[in-house]
Amino acid sequence: MRSAEGNSDSLGRLGLLASALACRALKVAPADPGELAWTDGRVVFVDANIGTREQVEAVAVQASLLAAGSLETDVVRRLTRRPALARRYLAVEGHRALAAIEDLLPPSVRPLIDSDVAARADSPVASLAAALSREPIADPPDSFGAIRTRHLLASIKRAASSAMTHQHVRREQRNQVVAELSGDEDEDGTAADLFSSPVGSGGALGRLLAQLLGVVRQLNGGGPPGVDAPTHWTGAEARGRGSTVFSIGVTGTMEQAAIEGQGTKYPEWDVHRRRYRRDWCTVQEVEPRPKDDTPLLMSHRHGLRRPLARLGMGLERFRRRVQGDEIDIDAVIEARVEAMAGSAPHEAIYVESLRRRRDLAVLLLLDTSGSAAESAATGQTVHEQQRAAAAALTVALHEIGDRVALYAYHSRGRSAVHLVPVKRFDDDLDTLVMRRLHGLVPSAYSRLGAAIRHGAAVLEKRGATSRRLLVVLSDGLAYDHGYEPVYGAADARRALAEARRRGTACLCLSIAASTDVETLRRVFGSAAYATIPRTEQLSQVIGPLFRSALRSAEVRRRVS
Amino acid sequence: MTEGPGIGAGDGDSAARLERVVTATRAARPYYVLVGNEEKIFKAAFRQGLSVVLKGPTGCGKTRFLEAMAHDLGRPLITVACHDDLTTADLVGRFLLRGGETEWVDGPLTRAVREGAICYLDEVVEARQDTTVVLHPLADHRRQLPIERLGLTLDAAPGFCLVVSYNPGYQSILKDLKDSTRQRMVAIEFGFPARDVEVKIVAHEAGVDEAQAAELVRLGQAIRRLETAGLREVASTRVLIAAGRLIAEGLEAREAARAAIAGPLTDDSTVTRGLVEMIDLYLADQTA
Numbered sequence: 001m002r003s004a005e006g007n008s009d010s011l012g013r014l015g016l017l018a019s020a021l022a023c024r025a026l027k028v029a030p031a032d033p034g035e036l037a038w039t040d041g042r043v044v045f046v047d048a049n050i051g052t053r054e055q056v057e058a059v060a061v062q063a064s065l066l067a068a069g070s071l072e073t074d075v076v077r078r079l080t081r082r083p084a085l086a087r088r089y090l091a092v093e094g095h096r097a098l099a100a101i102e103d104l105l106p107p108s109v110r111p112l113i114d115s116d117v118a119a120r121a122d123s124p125v126a127s128l129a130a131a132l133s134r135e136p137i138a139d140p141p142d143s144f145g146a147i148r149t150r151h152l153l154a155s156i157k158r159a160a161s162s163a164m165t166h167q168h169v170r171r172e173q174r175n176q177v178v179a180e181l182s183g184d185e186d187e188d189g190t191a192a193d194l195f196s197s198p199v200g201s202g203g204a205l206g207r208l209l210a211q212l213l214g215v216v217r218q219l220n221g222g223g224p225p226g227v228d229a230p231t232h233w234t235g236a237e238a239r240g241r242g243s244t245v246f247s248i249g250v251t252g253t254m255e256q257a258a259i260e261g262q263g264t265k266y267p268e269w270d271v272h273r274r275r276y277r278r279d280w281c282t283v284q285e286v287e288p289r290p291k292d293d294t295p296l297l298m299s300h301r302h303g304l305r306r307p308l309a310r311l312g313m314g315l316e317r318f319r320r321r322v323q324g325d326e327i328d329i330d331a332v333i334e335a336r337v338e339a340m341a342g343s344a345p346h347e348a349i350y351v352e353s354l355r356r357r358r359d360l361a362v363l364l365l366l367d368t369s370g371s372a373a374e375s376a377a378t379g380q381t382v383h384e385q386q387r388a389a390a391a392a393l394t395v396a397l398h399e400i401g402d403r404v405a406l407y408a409y410h411s412r413g414r415s416a417v418h419l420v421p422v423k424r425f426d427d428d429l430d431t432l433v434m435r436r437l438h439g440l441v442p443s444a445y446s447r448l449g450a451a452i453r454h455g456a457a458v459l460e461k462r463g464a465t466s467r468r469l470l471v472v473l474s475d476g477l478a479y480d481h482g483y484e485p486v487y488g489a490a491d492a493r494r495a496l497a498e499a500r501r502r503g504t505a506c507l508c509l510s511i512a513a514s515t516d517v518e519t520l521r522r523v524f525g526s527a528a529y530a531t532i533p534r535t536e537q538l539s540q541v542i543g544p545l546f547r548s549a550l551r552s553a554e555v556r557r558r559v560s
Numbered sequence: 561m562t563e564g565p566g567i568g569a570g571d572g573d574s575a576a577r578l579e580r581v582v583t584a585t586r587a588a589r590p591y592y593v594l595v596g597n598e599e600k601i602f603k604a605a606f607r608q609g610l611s612v613v614l615k616g617p618t619g620c621g622k623t624r625f626l627e628a629m630a631h632d633l634g635r636p637l638i639t640v641a642c643h644d645d646l647t648t649a650d651l652v653g654r655f656l657l658r659g660g661e662t663e664w665v666d667g668p669l670t671r672a673v674r675e676g677a678i679c680y681l682d683e684v685v686e687a688r689q690d691t692t693v694v695l696h697p698l699a700d701h702r703r704q705l706p707i708e709r710l711g712l713t714l715d716a717a718p719g720f721c722l723v724v725s726y727n728p729g730y731q732s733i734l735k736d737l738k739d740s741t742r743q744r745m746v747a748i749e750f751g752f753p754a755r756d757v758e759v760k761i762v763a764h765e766a767g768v769d770e771a772q773a774a775e776l777v778r779l780g781q782a783i784r785r786l787e788t789a790g791l792r793e794v795a796s797t798r799v800l801i802a803a804g805r806l807i808a809e810g811l812e813a814r815e816a817a818r819a820a821i822a823g824p825l826t827d828d829s830t831v832t833r834g835l836v837e838m839i840d841l842y843l844a845d846q847t848a
Contacts, residue, residue, distance in 0.1 A: 106841035
């Protein structure tokens with residue numbers, strides 16, 4: 001077990017080599033044991049159990065093929081369902097592709113090239129012609145791997161159909177494509193792929209099972225969906241009613257240990273009784289499970305840096321400084337007067353102009369409830385779009401120099417509101433964060449109010465800046481056991497109002513979700529909110545949104 | 561308070577901190593291998609009194625090129641490394657207090673204008689935009705430097721040439737050169753040199769043999785292809801030379817490359833592992 005893990009880890013490391021040779025972002029993942037190496041254009045699959053040298057060779061060949069344009073659609077299409085031809089093509093084209101970037105190959109791979117064979121063709125089409133001819137062609141060595149036309153075409157088609165912004169392919173999606181094409185008869189049976197992971201989240205069967213067994217939120221289902229909905233209320237709340245202040249107490253009751261440990265209790269606003277239910281929800285921070293096969297490289301920024309960078313920058317001139325660019329005449333005169341009068345003059349006689357540093361902490365709350373798994377009009381799921389937006393915002397804000405944290409949330413009833421710290425304020429922004437982010441799987445419900453209260457509390461405690469911004473990425477559906485839409489919307493609205501009362505700016509973004517504006521207004525109330533059909537459009541609106549959210553918080557803070 | 565214009569080349573502490581003067585009487589020409597027509601363009605621009613912007617990634621030889629040019633043309637070279645708190649006063653000069661009196665101290669730009677030196681503003685985008693505006697009258701046909709605080713306008717001495725460098729890829733989202741500044745300049749683009757040239761450069765600069773240099777260059781060129789795949793910074797000629805110099809010092813090749821190439825490029829542990837893997841594949845293991 002351990003050795004297999006070690007092997008797959010070292011395979012992952014070859015990702016950079018593969019990307020460099022192929023001149024595009026490429027990952028390396030373990031193939032099934034005994035399988036020849038192959039690629040779908042985004043991932044190179046290599047048997048983890050063969051020697052390191054063979055692995056490097058296999059990766060180099062597949063990456064070279066991609067770099068040399070050997071696996072473009074028009075050629076690959078002519079190879080479909082002709083395995084013998086594909087092998088003859090690979091035998092010629094492999095050498096040609098390697099020879100084309102010979103100067104870039106690691107020394108250990110170069111002996112692989114047969115320059116006589118490489119000289120037979122000067123383009124993929126010429127290699128194909130050679131493969132189609134009757135000339136004898138030696139079988140390619142095992143390290144050349146195989147060309148899987150079906151996977152390549154599916155991957156190209158998918159890339160073309162949705163101008164996708166994130167570069168990697170999720171395993172589930174790959175299997176999904178396989179399942180969809182199961183009518184296609186090819187040499188390596190689809191049945192094996194279909195059942196390779198029959199119960200996991202991958203595979204058609206797995207997805208079917210997940211749908212059957214999983215919790216699926218239905219808004220129009222009527223009636224409470226959960227059995228643990230509260231059936232009676234004790235008098236405890238009545239005692240709590242006295243302190244219906246927008247409680248500073250929320251932050252006060254939160255112990256340091258509680259953030260990390262067994263959970264934090266938060267009140268909830270009962271709109272029907274118009275009072276708080278004290279300590280009603282338990283929020284737990286759940287350690288994220290990083291996903292292994294996420295690409296090493298950072299996500300797309302969607303041009304967010306420029307609009308965000310413009311926020312709150314500016315020069316200020318400070319008088320009477322010990323150092324500075326110019327002399328503060330008033331201070332100098334005073335100093336001279338003092339010196340002449342015989343006392344020790346003050347030395348702070350300069351005007352210094354300083355850039356007012358950014359003083360902003362942002363906490364992003366990402367909705368990972370089951371409804372986010374619905375697919376949006378663009379073909380990606382809402383979750384994928386929101387995730388891309390969260391990643392882009394996190395990277396952009398981090399690079400500008402703001403303090404930024406990213407938490408995902410979902411809930412199963414009031415005692416199990418889970419917040420997943422993908423990136424805490426003090427975490428470094430590295431690939432581990434991206435792997436955690438991609439490891440998130442939408443499930444269960446969203447008790448939005450509790451998530452907002454916890455997010456705001458963390459922001460106030462850990463943000464350590466005077467200006468704070470809470471960004472909620474959600475489809476705006478607040479729903480849980482005993483948390484029906486009207487009640488939930490009221491609580492979420494209340495939670496946002498509490499946060500803003502304490503000077504935390506709030507911004508709610510609904511990306512790619514089909515929620516209507518009316519619902520959003522009901523949930524987000526007077527907080528700044530926006531519906532964005534596609535992640536790419538984020539950059540157009542994010543500047544004004546952030547600015548107006550921050551400005552309103554500024555006003556509130558000054559008032560209080 | 562007296563305001564004394566033209567006190568001469570001041571040796572104020574802050575000025576000395578910023579700049580570096582390379583005198584024209586330097587014995588040997590700095591090593592620079594010509595890649596394209598950059599020398600022809602530069603010398604023509606110099607003779608015509610035009611300002612020049614050198615564009616290109618970090619560590620590809622912009623500064624070295626300019627040192628060679630300054631040597632050829634026999635002009636002193638004054639280099640200012642721009643940073644984001646660089647003010648107009650840092651460039652032009654300022655009043656300092658000495659005893660009870662104020663004293664004007666020329667900044668590096670003013671000095672270059674008076675002496676007719678080549679003034680090189682390295683990474684000019686790093687400077688604040690209000691600072692770069694002071695370059696405008698100097699960079700166009702006027703070739704004048706107005707010094708507000710002294711109430712004078714200096715005409716640039718013959719031989720003065722303003723050169724700025726600019727790395728288009730680096731931080732260009734946040735900061736970009738103003739169009740009005742750009743259009744006052746002649747641009748010379750730099751890229752990484754071709755393989756053979758780079759091997760020669762690395763071998764010469766680091767003092768390693770050509771075979772070792774070729775290995776390093778091969779690694780460097782492979783890493784550069786990662787730029788399209790999303791690596792933010794790639795291995796420059798400078799880091800390859802640094803690795804070569806460590807090797808010339810007796811370090812093992814892989815060890816040297818890890819320290820000089822992988823380390824500076826990234827802090828991310830996953831990417832570092834990938835780079836180390838590449839280093840191991842491209843550089844021969846000498847310990848075995």
